[in-house]
Amino acid sequence: MQSLAPVRPRFIGLLNPSWIFTSTLRAFSSASSSANVNQSRGGLPRFFSEVLPPSKGGFVKVQGDEFWHMTKVLRLTTDDRVELFNGKGGLVEGCIQRIDRTALDFVALEDPKFLLPQSPQWHVFAAFGTLKGGRADWLVEKCTELGASSVTPLLTERSSSISENRVDRLERVILAASKQCQRLHEMILKPPMKIDSLLPLVAQSNISFLAVAEATPLITSLTSSRRQSKGLIIVGPEGDFTEKEVNMIMEAGATAVGLGPHRLRVETATVALLATLTLWFDSQQMSDC
Known part of the structure; x- marks a missing residue:
């Protein structure tokens, strides 16, 4: 990963922004079994609730931010119809039965559905703690939309902290993005992690991609590697990893990959990596059908 100057990615049209998001939604839709709920579509407003009604006719109270919304x-x-999801794959359709000043009663019109995760399981580790101007929000929002399983703020020599206030805000961004893109499984925002704690995870992972300037292009690495549907994505801070940090991560087993000839911002590199991996492995899966 390089830093500072924003740039339009250049993977032979693969990363044209409008193509990415249109193709991503199409890919996720096609991955769903016809017997299951399509996670990327739905006409009813959808809201989060940790607890769902156990069966048709059951009810739960909706309070707090979701009640306000x-x-x-x-x-x-x-009598308005809505959907509730619990972030664990559960989804139920129902209607509003009663409203008071601080809560409403939601009544299930059907038994809840529970789905297993169907998209690739990519875990993002990005040094975005020092990003300003909403750029960290944008990073976690797009990781949520693109199906990342988790995002971990990576603490490095050049990005050594992240405030608690920011963590709270990012969790709200993730929830809003989950509702907007209608994913049923929550993306987890994990506690900040130092490089030393990342190394054992890299060693245990089947595949880990580390964004490094002038490394082998990502597409080249993908065509020569065994297909995996889960792994780690590692992106450094503005100013990049130190040489020592790069060597430590690669010695633990990560594959260094390049993202073109230009310097990319942290959030650009993260989304470019995640979108490419998601679409690449999904296309490989479709070709096997």
């Missing part, structure tokens, strides 16, 4: 922002009222 439903009644004050969207101005939903009694």
Whole structure:
């Protein structure tokens, strides 16, 4: 990973931004079994609830931010139909039965559905703790939309901290993005991690990709590697990893990959890596069908 100057990616049209997001949604839709709920579509408003009704006719109370969003922002009222999801693959359709000043009663119109994760399981480790101007928000939002399983703020010599206030904000961004893109399995924001703690995870992973300037192009590495549907994505801070950090991560087993001839911002490199891996492995899966 390089830093500082934003640039349009150049993987022979593969990373054209509009193509990425259109193709990503199409890929995720095609991966769903016809017997299951399509996770990228749905006409009803969807809201988060840790607890779902156990069966048809059951109810739960919706309070807090979701209650506010439903009644004050969207101005939903009694008998309006909505969906609740729990971030663990559970989804249920129902309607609003009763509203008071601080909560509403949601009644299930069907038994809840529970789905297993169907997209590739990529875990992102990115040194974004010092990003400003909403760029960290954008990074975790797009990782959520693209199906990352988790995002971990990576603490390095050049990005050594992340504030608690920012962690709280990022969790809200993830929830909002999950609702918007209608993913049923939450993306987990993990506690900040130092390089020393990352190394054992790299050693245990089947595949780990480390963004490094002037390394072998990512597409070249993919065509010569065994297909994996899960692994680690590692991106350094603005100013890049130190040479010592790169050597430590590669010695633990990571594969260094390049993202073109230009310097990319942290969030650009992260999304470029994640989008490419998601679409590449999904296309390989489709070709096997």
